[in-house]
Amino acid sequence: MNPSDANKLKMYTRRATIVSGGMLLLSSALIGRMYYLQVTNRNQYELLADKNRISMRLLAPKRGDIVDRFGREIATNTTDYRVNVIPEETKELQETLKSLGHYIPISENENKRVLKAAKKQRSFLPINIANNLDWETFSQVNVNMPDLPGVQPDMGVSRYYPEKGLVAHLVGYVGSVSENELNGDPLLELPEFKIGKNGIEKTLDDKLRGSAGNSKVEVNVLGRVIRELSRQDSVSGETTNLTIDLDIQKFAANRVSDVSAAVVVMDIHTGDLLALSSTPSFDPNDFNNGISQKKWDALREDIRKPLINKAVSGQYSPGSTFKMIVALAALEAGIVTAEETKFCGSTFKIGKRIVHCWNKNGHGHINIIQALAQSCDVYFYELALEVGIEKIHEMSTRFGLGERFNIGIMSEAKGINPNNKWKMGTQGVRWQGGDTVNAGIGQGYVSTTPLQLCVMISRMVNGGKAVEPKIFSDDDPLSMSNDIGISEKNLKIILQGMNDVYNHPRGTAFSHRSRNKNYKLGGKTGTTQVRRISTAERQTRVLKNNEKPWIERDHALFVGYGPVENPKFSICVIVEHGGGGSSTASPIARDVLEFVINNDKKRNAETII
Template sequence: MFSRKTPFRSRIRQKRQAEPVRSGRGVFTRRALLVMAVQAGVLGVLGRRLYNLQVVDGGHLRQLAERNRTSKRLLAPARGTVHDRFGVALADNKVSWRALLMPEETTDIPAVIERFSQIVPLDEHDRARIERDLRHVHKYVPVTLHEFLSWDDMARIELNAPSLPGVLVDVGSTRLYPFKGLTAHIVGYVAPPNEEDVVKDTTLSLPGMRVGRAGIEQTQEASLRGEPGSVEMEVNAVGRVIGEIDRVEGQQGEDVRLTLDSVLQQQVLGRLEDRVASAVVMDCRNGEVMAMVSTPSFDPSLFDSGVSHAQWNEWASDPRTPLVDKAVSGLYPPGSTFKPAVALAALKSGSVTAQDRFNCPGYYDLGGVRFHCWNRWGHGMINMREGLKFSCDVYFYEVARRCGMDPIKAVGNTMGLGVKPEIELPHVRSGVIPTPEWRQKHGFHWNGGDTVNAGIGQGFVQVTPLELATYTSRIASGRNVQPHLLRATNDQISTMASADDVPKVDLPPEFLDVVRGGMFAVVNDQHGTAPKARLDLPGIQMAGKTGSAQVRRVSRALRESGHFNSMNLPWEYRPHALFICFAPYDNPKYAVAVVVEHGNAGADEAAPLAKLIMTDTLLRDPASDVRPAAPGMASSVVPNAAPPPAGAEMPSAPAETGTSVPTDPPVAQTQPEPGAAQ
């Protein structure tokens, strides 16, 4: 019954067939049962592990799963815009496009990049950056190919989408400064956050976030930035969005409204032409800055995308310092514009009365040193009004000597000189009114000569144009106005702060009247120093004061040779030309301060400019607040289409005019008369 025919049966087996041998079944069964036990044990261990994973650690792992499933993305808030007082946008947001590459969605990345570069050229820098990004990010993280695409580029990419697998166009926002350099120093600019910023506030790592780096953009960062929103999305393993779960809208940044009048700002810029100068127009009743120009300027839009090294070096090495806001951080000797402050100090201290007359023979001897008046022939016996009118140096040498530095400093500070203005800008500098103590603190001895020098605004005295404007405003209005740029945020149109709200300056009005009268005489009297500043407007008169601040000592020998003419000096050694003024004289509304670097003579260079600026201001009367030509009160500036409003000439960006210093003197300067001189 077991005799099956087996073709492979061996002979040995046949031989042994007689005596049955152990089949090995018993051994097999025992060992198989052992194997089964091991198998059961392994499966039991696996079941136990499954229990641990799913039930014991379940909660923790479920949280991880939830994190896997949802991806929280922050939404960059729209940055608040900056407007002038009539609602014209000075800093706005513009829709821009950027091209991204999804590495996982394309197989041949170099080919795609090559085809992309045929549509939108990529330079070496871009390519290197893209390659670096591709190496460092995961496949599902998009790499930026090109930022700030134009509409045309965007359209061309979309059109060629079939040949550009993995390339997608993302909508972002860029900061737009419609007026380019016009308000660059005031509004400032934004730039991508650096690592330090991101550490402080991680929301800044959001694409498209910008940080204010200068001006209002910097100081008002908190309100402009806004709060990022967030959107929680269901995503799959490759980060692709499947659906939206939750959305928290962010808080858009608040809009900021400035006291500036962009039209007036343009007019002032037009008046300054290509001079290296700064001018401040202030409402002298409340300190609102109507216009504040510093030339040359720069295009703040360039910072948004990152300034090239070449551009930066050009700006940084330009002796005309386009990046510096000369109006708030340029320190200049005030020259004769300081004389009203000295006069006020002398009156206040009682050392001199307005009627006291001093003789000016054309020079002043003190301790063996001879100080000159700018007029070699002298001014004769003059009182304070005449001293201001002629800007007689000798008169103020004597006044300063009698008065001393401490009252000058005190009154100067009261009038806003040598005190850091509380204006909403960064890098605001404070001028200096020296005193013997100040000098000693720096390890020097104070000479009597230093006092008389300070009496004419030379020596160690330094002020900024904004301080000059504040000082002029306080003289004009008799009120302790504080310069400021912010009007209101979020489109609330504040009514102009009434002059009565501003406290009076701590000086008797009659002293101010003396100085105001002197300044009136400077412009309007016969033989005043600034007849060129006389207004052509009927019924409105202006009061002012010239100043010519030497930047270099003139040797006695040169002066006595009779051939001295500062116009023959190289540009950078010529005196600065300054002029301060206010108008209308009988009811002061506006104060203007003009400083033309190396403009040579305040009376010839700065005064006519100030007259033009004041004329513009009065004709425009920006503080009246009822301007018909206020295009849109909200942030309604159309991208790329912000033409300067009516009648303004807008010079091209000054940086483009070349880096060389203008060596030609401005016209109508053939026979200059030195203003104040030592």
């Protein structure tokens, strides 16, 4: 080897060694980095990798049923037969849709919607084609699956109200979760999840909802589920038992189906509400998937207000049904006795104002029982003035008027149980004698709900016990009601008056008395003016109800109970703008009470056998 070559080799060897050293250095940097990532920080990256691949899917719980006192379904869930299509599993989406069209009608628009959706979303995600299919159609699709590549029959759950409008106001309805109802609970964010929007569905939502389960799944980068890793099943919502008797509820609702009315039926001893109807009604099933604008507008614009639960939210002057309160206030105060009479000459003068009795001929000399039975206004104008508003107010309070019972359904109204303090507070003006006169016949400031009136009569006929209304039958059944402290003697007087309303030939509801020979019914009619009758009208002619526009007609009321021999059930009927309490409300009350009592006897007979 010549010197030049030797030099070159020497130089090369030196330089190559340096290069090699450099390469080794860089390689050790790689190894160091690997160690840092895979050993030092391994746990952190493992978590991130799991976060990538593991997805928690919530499993929606089954919503609890709502049943009546005998376990009959009021709100439940039904299987919703659906058909979806998974674009990626079809040979040609349009072809599949065409074949599917033989079994399920697919409109032009539907077809377009599906094709559009298929373009937008990932091809392994199902697109819904049809909902709420009947079993026949659904099974046809299932049988023909081999000819329908990509079609996926699916079963979902829908809330179902078998009685439709019958119990609608009570149970309410469910709907999709709205933006402002989101509270961080991921369950609410499930696309198909429904929550209670009204009625018991809303007030008991937590109990009915149940708790979500979850399924841990492994997903790929596109979100496709590869496999399930673990699963915790959801817990169904609890079944809620109502005190409602569906038979009675149905009967009552049907009885008033053609009018705008509320019927409340109660067990006077337990406070169990057996029926709580309000008509007209709506079909809660319509709300499941969002009610159509057309239906919604129709419901909202109906002057009979089908969306309002009149039984608890409607506030009405109690009218003559209030006379028992006035009578009891006077009796308890010792202002009047059963024998004492007053003279009704059809008019009564208070200051410069002249007020009238409904009977233009006047009732003549009558005592308190007759005054109740014949519903004499003049008697109670006078009596009210004698006893004063504060005592009346105090008596109303004992009977639950002006009280919100919080029975657990929405928008229970409070009504107005007025006195001087109330008037000063709300109007800034002292209570006047004229106000007392108005209150004496349940007009003026007094305002009550059908539920309150039903509680009132219950407390009168159950021996003066402060029974509380209840809608849930799992509430403590043994709770004893307190005595409201009315003397038995005075209660008897009131009961006699109410008995006579139906059963005395001069009673206001005599023509609508019980047709059953085995028992009698009692109660009190009420007719409340919606519009004040002017002096001019009185001088010419008072328009008959059917001559006035519906909205100006009188409300017809009736509070009743039965059987008179051994009171067990009470009722309150209000027919909005229905005319007279005796002509319109008392026959309804009679029919419902008869149904309730007959049913009860039948059931008792069965249990004995």
